[in-house]
Amino acid sequence: MGDGNDVTIYTKEDFLDSTAPFEELYKLIDDPFELNRKLEKMAQLAKATGVNGFKGMFKDYCQKVRMTNNQVFAYNVSNFDKQEIELETGQWQADDGGIRREGPYGSEVIACVHPIMPVKRLVNIDTGIEKLELAYRKGYQWRKMIFDRRQIASASSIVALSDYGVAVTSENAKYLVQYLHDVENLNYEKIPESSSVSRLGWIGEEGFAPYVENLVFDGDIAFKHFFESVGARGSFDQWLRAVKQIRAEGNVPAKILVAASFASVLVGPCNCLPFFVHLWGGTESGKTVGLMLAASVFANPEMGKYIHTFNSTAVAQELSASFVNSLPLILDELQIVKDRKDFDQLIYQLSEGVGRSRGQKTGGLQRTGIWNNCIITTGEQPISSSHSGGGAINRIIEISCEDTKLFKDPAGLVDVIRKNHGHAGKLFVDKLMEPGMMDLARTTQKSLYKELTETEITEKQALAASLILTADALIDNWIFKDGHGLAIKEVAQFLSTHDEVSVNLKAYEWLMEWLAQNSAHFDENQDRIPDTWGKIAYGSASIVRSVFNKACTENGYNPTAFLSWLKRNDKLELTKSGKGYTKAVKINKVACHCVVIKRIEGQVEGFEEMDKTEQMGCTFEDEEKR
The missing domain is CATH 3.40.50 (Rossmann fold)
Known part of the structure; x- marks a missing residue:
């Protein structure tokens, strides 16, 4: 047996069947330096007798002694100046000096150097996802922020709280995670729970955000000013x-x-x-x-x-x-x-x-x-x-x-x-x-929708207009009460008809203008134009299919969809079988597939024919007579 820094010689049975080696070490619990020195020697001695893992066994022994002596700190409570709620902190001592607990062999573990505590649990109405509101103080002013649970449940991600002023580094991150986890679970019933939302508008049975009482915004911080801008001010x-x-x-x-x-x-x-x-x-x-x-x-x-x-x-x-x-x-x-x-x-x-479906880094869809x-x-x-x-x-x-x-x-x-x-x-x-x-x-x-759709107005335009007129009628009765509401005809003047919406009718009008602008390309006797796009004869225009496709595409029209519309509206000359959209026509003595538009001398609906004296050019028929 020895004393001071001497190590008592113990047998394998002493290490495995008695507590004597552990009691000897525990006497130095208040002197970390001497404790660690003797712990190393005792661990080597234990290993020499065939006992491995002595340090872990000693750590468990220390925990057992603290529990026996009722030193688990089960009744520690937060003691922060101006805290909004008092929480049990378990083994953690939490006061204005920070958050700490006893570590292995009597050392001190620091989770945070300033007050921080969970004060509210938020459950999102749309997603059911829980978030935690943390209150923390550096100096004299308490601040609050809402964080995702997964962010404060991981030592690697909780470091991001440093952007908001929380004193967390890679060194104390895991202890801060432990502290927040322990405190929340010790006070699950005491920490208030609220419904939260990350958007505005109707929220099912709850009502309408942000007008629901005790509803908390837990969305992206970038939208916080957006959310806070909605509300009453002034008179x-x-x-x-x-x-x-x-x-x-x-x-x-x-x-x-x-x-x-x-x-x-x-x-x-x-x-x-x-x-x-x-x-x-x-x-x-x-x-x-x-x-x-x-x-x-x-x-x-x-x-x-x-x-x-x-x-x-x-x-x-x-x-x-x-x-x-x-x-x-x-x-x-x-x-x-x-x-x-x-x-x-x-x-x-x-x-x-x-919105658009997007993948997540972790897999699955957002x-x-x-x-x-x-x-x-x-x-x-x-x-x-x-x-x-x-x-x-x-x-x-x-x-x-x-x-x-x-x-x-x-x-x-x-x-x-x-x-x-x-x-x-x-x-x-x-x-x-x-x-x-x-x-x-x-x-x-x-x-109102039924009344609007009985005119030439399209259904979708009528749908939008009916909503505007409905809202106007309601606010006239409920809010303004002045009889100066909108009349149907006042809104109808801005609505589109079926013809105005038809992209194919627009395409046909464009095609007539395009033929007029490029008439020289359709004159086989024209020597000044190097390329021929077709010909105009007997009141119809034959356009080489590849030229037609290119012109339509460049001007934002789908050639296949346009041809289908032309065929349905009997504006194409077709083969005897009536199949397809083209017809074989000789251009410069070469037979090729052409889109043949018939009756081009007719007027496009809505246009007026010009007086002879007002005409700036000749018609297709005049062009033929030349």
Whole structure:
């Protein structure tokens, strides 16, 4: 036997059947230096007797002694200055000096050097995913942030909390994970649980975000300002007086914008598709003020708060649409989009109401965003073009305000709505949630839709217009009560008919213009033109099939779909069998497949024949007589 730093000689049986070696070491528990020295010697001695793993056995012995002596710290509680809730911390001592516990052999383990604690558990209504709200303090000010569980459950990912001011490094990360896990599980019943949402709009049985009490936003931090911009500020009466004056002036575009903003929350409940309202015209016409007026129904109308510009990627626009969900997506300055080909893609993307499916780094698919709303936009030009597909045109109500000033005092209006906004939207939503009111809205919408579809207006245009007119009728009864609502004919003037939407009819009109512009290429006797595209004879135009295909494609039309339409509408000369779309025609004495358009001397519907004295060129028949 020895004393001091001498190590008592123990046998294998002593190490395995008694506690004497462990008791000798434990006497040095308050002297870490001497403890570690003697631990090394004792471990070597144990190994020499054939006993491995002595250090682990000693660690377990220390734990057993602490439990025997009731030193597990089961009754430790958080003791932070100005903490909002007192939590049991188990083995952790948590006070203004930080969070720590006893480590192996009496050492101290530090989880964090400042106060930090879970204060709320959030369950997302849409996904069921849980998140945790942490409160932490550096200095005198408490701060709160919401984090994904998986982020604070891993030592590698919890380090990202350092971006928000939490003192976590790769050294103490695993201990902070342990502390948060222990404290939450010790206080599961004490930590309050709340429903949360990561978007705006209708949320099933819960109501409408953000108007539901105790509903917490747990979405992307980038959308936090977006979420917080929705709400009431200032005086409802002042906003009401300003908008009533605009309605009394008979300002149809402004009334449509306001009604479209309200109509956005009816899209989903009425089982309709998202639609566009696009206001276009020159500068200083008041387009942006019109957008601000529409935004002020629900939110802060300042640029960058609720209203955004087209200066963003397609993915960002999709995420924004998914976030506002039932509220209107409001975008300014269409001209920022440089490539007009992107317009149609943008229209289809946003008006589908469903985001693009994307993969996750960890495998599987990301959650696909959905939205049911109105998209209100402005620009210095129309959002559709002559080459836009019928589906794209069908989804847009375009309002021209070219060379027109929408508002008499735009600066005065902006001043009012910046200081007073958001009340009307909440009032409208609250009214819709009253018994029978949503049914009234649906009945009104169906009635107006039926009336509109009895005209030449397309079904999708009628659907969008019926929502706007329904919202306008409801706000006239519930909010404005002034009798200055929209008439059907005031909205109908901006709607497209079946002929206007038909891309093939547009293609036919283009083809007639193209033939007139390039008539020299269809004259076999023309020596100045090096290439021949076909010929015009006996009131019909024969176009070499490859030339027809190329011309259609370059001008944004699908040649196969166009040929199918021409055949259905008896505008093609075909073979005797009637099969296919072409006919063999001799061009420069060579037989080739041609698209033969017949009766080209006839007028395109909607055009008037010019007087002889007004004609600037000769007709196809005159060309033949030469």
